[in-house]
Amino acid sequence: MELNNPLYKNMGAHVINSIFTIDKGIVKVLLIKRTNNPYKNMWALVSGAMYNNELITTAAKREIKEKTNLENINLEFVNVIDDIDRSPLLRMLGFSFIGLVDIEKVNIMKETNKTSDADWFDINKIPNLAYDHNKILNNSIDKLKYLITNSNILKTLYPTGFTIPEIHKVYESILNKELDRRNFRKKILTSGLVKDTNQTINFKGKKPAKLYIFNDNIPDKKLI
Amino acid sequence: MELNNPLYKNMGAHVINSIFTIDKGIVKVLLIKRTNNPYKNMWALVSGAMYNNELITTAAKREIKEKTNLENINLEFVNVIDDIDRSPLLRMLGFSFIGLVDIEKVNIMKETNKTSDADWFDINKIPNLAYDHNKILNNSIDKLKYLITNSNILKTLYPTGFTIPEIHKVYESILNKELDRRNFRKKILTSGLVKDTNQTINFKGKKPAKLYIFNDNIPDKKLI
């Protein structure tokens, strides 16, 4: 390979992360406000350069840590963005990821040396974002819907267990439609997605609810 | 972005194509024999550098044309390969694709300035390949199985139409299992994947078979 051929030079890569949470039944995504040009003062997904000694997920996790202080996020790859003129500086390949976090358990850093604000936005009320981030976010929302019906991605939200009514609300929020709670329970329990912990949890004035956890190895099929 | 940071430099991209065909009921993949080091004289998938002024599929089509003379192939993206030490020369990101061609209609160029041979190999009898191509091919075979049950990827093999028994054999070959031909017909016809042309085709000594074509816009679901 002729490394000095200009067609091989000036190629870079970066990562773009759509980090979702469920806040009182509303699906929200984490946006940060840029302090630098281009797109100064605009909201953007959590994104940044990938170094040439990193795996793409390593770069994604590092950028998330740098710009929000979030750690230990499980990321799912969404797609490659290969439009040629995404950056005026050099050819920039983009790799898009999804993460899911529990809003109760995280503490977002509001300011960093590259960001002046950070906040959660209802995915149905997204402003104009920097770069091509609106398009990337829409793809990620579709992928999120796919993943909750075909994988155990919610496991990261409930590492120690959950009740069926609890995740029922999450499914309804993300899929944006009602699901009959009796049939939902049956599907979840027969899908192989979850297992019983034989524990229960008490909420005031209500019947105790059974606790389940997501399985690690789940069947390769549509689960819900 | 500090372009002189060595962590941003020396990044390249290339494409790796698994081009499949069905030869008398056997699923085969196109391999080429390398004339240059590394992996001189070993068989490999059809691969090569991506230039910084190309979309990833443009690069894939150009490489296929250069190394095999095949043109007008529809390609489907499979995955990113981001292992760090894939190339000793520089960080090399890989983009893997699937193509499907009709072996009756193509004429493979056996020799080019970078290849000394080209041939179709039964996917169950693949030799040791150059680089990480065995792993890439296995991922592509899985994706091919997914695509024939969830998309109209076979449309490229039958641009002018096909009979149900014809594609029935193709499905059995790719999925590597028997499918009841009566239920197969019903599923195909009710899935929304194909439409009737009201034409028939005659084979010697057999009842005429109806001709169908694949639809362009197909439902987003498991079809077979």
Add this chain to the structure above:
DNA sequence: CCAAAAGTGTTATGTTTACACCCATGT
């Protein structure tokens, strides 16, 4: 009229949907 392959229909089985009642708890 026979061989070869195309085309069709029915029954049984399994899965999904729709829907209504009982249960355990805190106040």
Add this chain to the structure above:
DNA sequence: ACATGGGTGTAAACATAACACTTTTGG
């Protein structure tokens, strides 16, 4: 005792799987 939400069962509708006979053609 009652309000709140958790838990369960059943019948109808639908989809899938198993399976056998009839049709058209060329020789």
